[in-house]
Amino acid sequence: MTTLVLAEHNGQQIHNEVRHAVSAAQHWGQPVHLLVVGYQSEQIANQAAAIDGVSLVLHTDAQQFAHPLAEDVSKLIDTLVADYQVILAAHSSFSRNVLPRVAALADVAMISDVLEIQTDNRYVRAIYAGNVHTTIQSRDAKQILTVRGSKFSAADLNGQAEITDITAPEAFTKTRWLSESRIETDRPALNSAKVVVSGGRSLGSAEKFDALLNPLAEKLGAALGATRAAVDAGYAPNEIQVGQTGVTVAPELYFAVGVSGAVQHTAGMKDSRIVVAINQDPDAPIFQVADYGLVADLFDAVPTLTNALS
Numbered sequence: 001m002t003t004l005v006l007a008e009h010n011g012q013q014i015h016n017e018v019r020h021a022v023s024a025a026q027h028w029g030q031p032v033h034l035l036v037v038g039y040q041s042e043q044i045a046n047q048a049a050a051i052d053g054v055s056l057v058l059h060t061d062a063q064q065f066a067h068p069l070a071e072d073v074s075k076l077i078d079t080l081v082a083d084y085q086v087i088l089a090a091h092s093s094f095s096r097n098v099l100p101r102v103a104a105l106a107d108v109a110m111i112s113d114v115l116e117i118q119t120d121n122r123y124v125r126a127i128y129a130g131n132v133h134t135t136i137q138s139r140d141a142k143q144i145l146t147v148r149g150s151k152f153s154a155a156d157l158n159g160q161a162e163i164t165d166i167t168a169p170e171a172f173t174k175t176r177w178l179s180e181s182r183i184e185t186d187r188p189a190l191n192s193a194k195v196v197v198s199g200g201r202s203l204g205s206a207e208k209f210d211a212l213l214n215p216l217a218e219k220l221g222a223a224l225g226a227t228r229a230a231v232d233a234g235y236a237p238n239e240i241q242v243g244q245t246g247v248t249v250a251p252e253l254y255f256a257v258g259v260s261g262a263v264q265h266t267a268g269m270k271d272s273r274i275v276v277a278i279n280q281d282p283d284a285p286i287f288q289v290a291d292y293g294l295v296a297d298l299f300d301a302v303p304t305l306t307n308a309l310s
């Protein structure tokens with residue numbers, strides 16, 4: 001039997017998390033196949049083939065995958081499911097949409113947000129916004145799971161896997177892709193940035209959020225993040241919300257600026273290697289997960305810090 005990993009990409013570049021998912025997939029000691037769906041996506045298939053530990057890339061090039069919908073991708077995986085004992089992907093919005101459908105079609109349990117693979121069917125996963133880690137065992141013959149990338153090392157890029165083209169089933173017609181809005185930025189992608197600067201509701205307005213945090217992020221080569229309260233207040237776009245219902249990040253350095261540290265926020269950032277918190281309230285919960293804490297008014301501290309950075 002073989003393990004199948006679903007690869008995610010943005011049409012140009014395979015996502016970094018795929019390398020972490022491939023690493024996790026090595027646990028079963030079986031050949032690992034990587035599934036790339038796209039349109040005119042030959043370069044993505046080539047990038048996939050270079051990931052160490054992948055023995056075969058299954059490449060589906062079809063127009064319906066120019067903007068892949070979960071309905072189409074799960075339909076495709078359902079045609080492959082019989083050949084695989086384990087199907088996994090990095091824990092992302094995309095895979096959280098696709099793999100539960102695959103699990104339902106295969107009539108097996110969906111195991112999401114796996115932090116540790118203990119045996120071939122026993123896992124540690126996070127529940128209650130990451131406040132409880134639970135160990136679960138699946139008795140299903142087939143294991144379908146998403147893994148948290150930051151908990152697994154990234155596979156190297158010395159691979160030379162074979163690429164096989166496979167045919168897509170007919171497109172699903174009841175749902176169609178209409179449009180998407182992307183934020184174009186020179187900054188690193190939030191979910192793979194080495195440094196993240198996040199701001200909270202205390203920034204007070206979209207203008208102040210940008211004026212204070214952009215220069216700091218610029219100097220640090222960081223991605224910008226935000227709390228849900230800041231997003232709900234319209235200070236920052238939804239795409240950069242960090243937390244339980246947003247993006248999970250695990251950078252080398254995480255700046256929490258005027259962030260209280262609610263569990264729903266820390267669920268998305270507490271795997272960061274070093275956390276720096278700036279908050280005027282010495283009792284703010286963020287200081288419990290911070291390595292360095294500065295009790296100060298952010299409107300003084302952030303410009304001072306930004307100016308001090310060369």
Ligand code: FAD
Pocket residue numbers: 199200201202226227228229230241242243244245246257258259260261262263264265268278279280281284296297298299
């Ligand atoms: P606040 O809690 O209002 O905190 C503001 C902080 O700024 C305070 O600690 C204050 O002391 C400090 N401050 C104020 N002024 C200054 C100043 N001048 N200088 C320095 N510090 C200052 N939240 C997320 O972030 N991500 C999620 O994914 C998420 N998902 C959720 C899911 C559910 C189901 C629910 C119920 C909630 C979720 N939340 C999420 C919301 C979460 O519970 C908190 O409400 C939110 O994180 C608080 O954001 P905040 O820290 O910006 O605001």
